[in-house]
Amino acid sequence: xxxKNLNKLFNIYxxxxxxxxxxxxxxxxxxxxxIIYFFTILIxxxxxxxxxxxLLNLKGFIKFVIYLGLFDLTLFLSFRFLxxxxxxxxxxxxxxxxxxxxxxxxxxxxxxxxxxxxxIPALIFLILFNKKR
Amino acid sequence: xxxxxxxKKFNLDTVLVFVLTLAISIKxxxxxxxxxxxxxxxxxIPLSWYFAASKNLLPYRDIYYPxxxxxxxxxxxxxxxxxxxxxxxxxxxxxxxxxxxxxxNRVFAYISFISLFIFIAKxxxxxxxxxxxxxxxxxxxxSFIFAKKECVGKKMIFTMGFITGVIFSLVNDQGIYVLAVxxxxxxxxxxxxxxxxxxxxxGYCFLLVRQMLVFFIGLxxxxxxxxxFLIANKAVxxxxxxLKSLLDFSLYAKTxxxxxxxxxxxxxxxxxxxxxxxxxxxxLASFRKISSLASYMEIGIVFVILLLEQKSFIRSxxxxxxxxxxxxxxxxxxxxxxxxxxxxxxxxxxVIYYILLCLVxxxxxxLHPMSFYTEINYAYKGISIDKECLKTNLVFLSxxxxxxxxxxxxxxxxxxxxxxxxxYLSDPIFYPLFNQNPPFYFTIFEATPEYAQNRNIEYIxxxxxxxxxxxxxxxxxxxxxxxYARQNKLFKFILNNFSVYDKVDNFIIFKRTANGxxxxxxxxxxxxxxxxxxxxxxxxxxxxxxxYKSKTINKLKQIASSNSINExxxxxxxxxxxxxxxxxxxxxxxxxxxKKTEIIITTNDLETTAIIFNKCDANDQCIINxxxxxxxxxxxxxxxxEIDKNFSGNIKILNGNSPxxxx
Numbered sequence: 001x002x003x004k005n006l007n008k009l010f011n012i013y014x015x016x017x018x019x020x021x022x023x024x025x026x027x028x029x030x031x032x033x034x035i036i037y038f039f040t041i042l043i044x045x046x047x048x049x050x051x052x053x054x055l056l057n058l059k060g061f062i063k064f065v066i067y068l069g070l071f072d073l074t075l076f077l078s079f080r081f082l083x084x085x086x087x088x089x090x091x092x093x094x095x096x097x098x099x100x101x102x103x104x105x106x107x108x109x110x111x112x113x114x115x116x117x118x119x120i121p122a123l124i125f126l127i128l129f130n131k132k133r
Numbered sequence: 134x135x136x137x138x139x140x141k142k143f144n145l146d147t148v149l150v151f152v153l154t155l156a157i158s159i160k161x162x163x164x165x166x167x168x169x170x171x172x173x174x175x176x177x178i179p180l181s182w183y184f185a186a187s188k189n190l191l192p193y194r195d196i197y198y199p200x201x202x203x204x205x206x207x208x209x210x211x212x213x214x215x216x217x218x219x220x221x222x223x224x225x226x227x228x229x230x231x232x233x234x235x236x237x238n239r240v241f242a243y244i245s246f247i248s249l250f251i252f253i254a255k256x257x258x259x260x261x262x263x264x265x266x267x268x269x270x271x272x273x274x275x276s277f278i279f280a281k282k283e284c285v286g287k288k289m290i291f292t293m294g295f296i297t298g299v300i301f302s303l304v305n306d307q308g309i310y311v312l313a314v315x316x317x318x319x320x321x322x323x324x325x326x327x328x329x330x331x332x333x334x335x336g337y338c339f340l341l342v343r344q345m346l347v348f349f350i351g352l353x354x355x356x357x358x359x360x361x362f363l364i365a366n367k368a369v370x371x372x373x374x375x376l377k378s379l380l381d382f383s384l385y386a387k388t389x390x391x392x393x394x395x396x397x398x399x400x401x402x403x404x405x406x407x408x409x410x411x412x413x414x415x416x417l418a419s420f421r422k423i424s425s426l427a428s429y430m431e432i433g434i435v436f437v438i439l440l441l442e443q444k445s446f447i448r449s450x451x452x453x454x455x456x457x458x459x460x461x462x463x464x465x466x467x468x469x470x471x472x473x474x475x476x477x478x479x480x481x482x483x484v485i486y487y488i489l490l491c492l493v494x495x496x497x498x499x500l501h502p503m504s505f506y507t508e509i510n511y512a513y514k515g516i517s518i519d520k521e522c523l524k525t526n527l528v529f530l531s532x533x534x535x536x537x538x539x540x541x542x543x544x545x546x547x548x549x550x551x552x553x554x555x556x557y558l559s560d561p562i563f564y565p566l567f568n569q570n571p572p573f574y575f576t577i578f579e580a581t582p583e584y585a586q587n588r589n590i591e592y593i594x595x596x597x598x599x600x601x602x603x604x605x606x607x608x609x610x611x612x613x614x615x616x617y618a619r620q621n622k623l624f625k626f627i628l629n630n631f632s633v634y635d636k637v638d639n640f641i642i643f644k645r646t647a648n649g650x651x652x653x654x655x656x657x658x659x660x661x662x663x664x665x666x667x668x669x670x671x672x673x674x675x676x677x678x679x680x681y682k683s684k685t686i687n688k689l690k691q692i693a694s695s696n697s698i699n700e701x702x703x704x705x706x707x708x709x710x711x712x713x714x715x716x717x718x719x720x721x722x723x724x725x726x727x728k729k730t731e732i733i734i735t736t737n738d739l740e741t742t743a744i745i746f747n748k749c750d751a752n753d754q755c756i757i758n759x760x761x762x763x764x765x766x767x768x769x770x771x772x773x774x775e776i777d778k779n780f781s782g783n784i785k786i787l788n789g790n791s792p793x794x795x796x
Contacts, residue, residue, distance in 0.1 A: 103673055
């Protein structure tokens with residue numbers, strides 16, 4: 001992309017950001033509040049997307065989004081099932097009965113899911129990036 | 134094109150930031166009294182700690198307080214007050230200096246600082262910043278030190294150790310986090326700069342060990358005044374026990390986090406965290422090296438957020454740590470800025486972009502403020518403020534919610550001499566109301582382990598407590614775990630030694646009697662409570678006990694075993710079987726179609742109790758210790774057991790003192 005086009009694109013981006021900011025002054029004015037919230041997040045993340053497109057090209061970026069979406073969807077839909085794969089927490093010597101022991105919620109399940117959630121985008125990127133190379 | 138360097142001498146800026154933030158700190162600390170907006174469980178706890186501090190109760194020895202002596206005694210000790218007073222200016226000034234170092238440009242450093250300042254004022258609150266800002270600033274300083282030099286000198290390492298020791302002494306939890314961050318940097322520095330192969334170099338490993346040793350010498354020196362303080366106050370053992378009990382915290386306070394994490398605060402933190410991790414990987418993949426100051430800061434703060442988010446798995450602290458995510462965003466923008474400069478975007482446009490982005494986050498992302506207080510009364514209160522401030526809060530409480538005062542009056546009217554009370558772990562505000570020292574563990578979560586229950590029983594006995602105030606919403610207030618499961622020993626002690634005296638709103642007032650709630654139809658006074666303790670839901674406990682402790686119960690004497698419930702009931706008819714030390718073991722021979730199994734036990738005095746629990750799989754044991762079922766807190770003779778029609782399998786009754794490991 002040449003400098004002129006880049007500058008033009010940047011101006012449009014600034015205008016969009018200003019619009020988002022203006023909209024925040026009237027938070028309940030629009031009925032599509034959630035969509036606008038989602039749109040705001042996309043706008044904030046735009047430089048990240050551009051960086052990814054630059055590194056993976058557009059096709060690679062679309063693949064990245066699809067893989068990430070599919071992974072998150074699978075995780076979301078199978079959350080309850082995955083939970084049952086973990087052993088029930090044991091009631092240990094101090095006779096501690098909290099939420100986990102009473103309802104049988106695996107203690108470190110959330111931690112594992114949490115770590116996976118944050119490192120999966122990086123892993124998908126690495127796979128796609130190395131493939132492109 | 135490069136970012137225009139505008140910093141020549143920034144001493145004046147630093148002084149200005151220090152003076153301004155000191156003014157805010159003075160106003161916030163000396164001239165304001167925080168009035169709590171509501172008296173829910175979470176807000177009563179800090180108020181009770183203020184009260185305990187005003188009574189000179191010492192953390193670790195007299196009261197459970199996990200946040201260190203600086204926050205606890207800040208209103209009662211002149212030295213700690215001064216420390217607290219300069220904490221905020223030091224944190225802000227430190228962050229400001231590091232912004233200057235990062236950007237090398239006054240305009241961007243100021244935009245970053247001002248937006249962070251507004252963010253903290255709008256969302257996080259000064260008190261919260263004072264606490265979590267410590268780990269944040271220390272992480273930034275460590276990043277700066279490690280990024281600057283390949284091999285950090287001994288003097289510097291020693292100083293870092295010493296500072297960590299001092300922080301640990303004043304604010305324990307932050308000290309532990311700082312230690313973790315130092316270890317992270319020490320361990321990953323070579324990975325960031327070189328490659329993993331350096332770790333296998335013997336000379337390098339020796340250097341790491343030496344650095345660690347120097348750090349710990351500094352740490353020990355930093356802690357030594359605190360150790361002296363603990364020895365002088367006979368609190369060493371209490372402190373060691375406190376450190377040991379930290380491990381239990383994750384066991385008793387764990388609640389599901391991921392299913393409830395979709396708040397705007399969490400989404401904001403998650404996005405920044407994911408983006409930073411992705412960016413670090415991109416830099417590593419593209420440039421093979423990530424040893425810039427910004428990268429070190431990013432690695433450090435990502436680690437801090439991941440560390441703090443582990444607390445979210447216990448109780449959500451998403452709102453408290455959004456300012457750390459925001460600071461990470463500001464550092465991320467520095468990287469974006471470098472790319473934009475390379476693309477020759479004009480300087481003024483980048484400035485506008487930065488301001489717009491900060492404003493969008495501040496106003497368009499619907500982040501939540503820490504709504505701890507409704508009003509702050511600005512009037513000079515000075516050091517030792519809390520007696521007046523506490524009074525203000527208690528007066529406010531009586532005007533806002535009468536039930537506390539009504540409960541107090543009900544007890545006062547009845548009591549001829551002693552009006553000592555025990556709050557059943559949900560409304561500690563009663564201790565300041567009765568002007569009575571609280572027990573060591575006065576909140577529901579910390580009082581969960583058996584040693585904590587024993588300590589509370591000891592408190593009741595030692596102080597000759599005559600009244601127990603029990604909030605009937607206690608299960609809802611906590612995490613849905615009923616008292617007969619969470620605190621069965623304490624609950625048993627109370628039901629066996631206190632009987633229902635009165636009910637004020639949702640408070641049941643128990644009064645000390647010889648036979649507890651079991652005499653003269655005492656429980657009939659409050660049918661809903663009777664229903665609660667006679668319809669027991671044990672959820673996963675019998676199943677979990679069966680999985681882990683089936684070998685343990687093999688040593689116990691079997692007094693009856695059959696596949697037919699009628700045979701078991703015949704045995705009960707022929708023999709007088711007392712409920713004491715009896716363990717019921719159910720082993721289904723096929724999979725049960727329903728999710729839950731229910732049994733009903735009738736006693737000779739025609740009392741019945743229902744026990745519901747999660748079904749066990751075929752051939753797995755479900756173990757129920759009958760001594761832990763409220764009806765059998767008092768020894769009774771079992772007459773009959775009825776069991777779910779869906780159940781087919783073996784029913785066993787075991788006798789003998791239940792092994793220690795069994796619940």
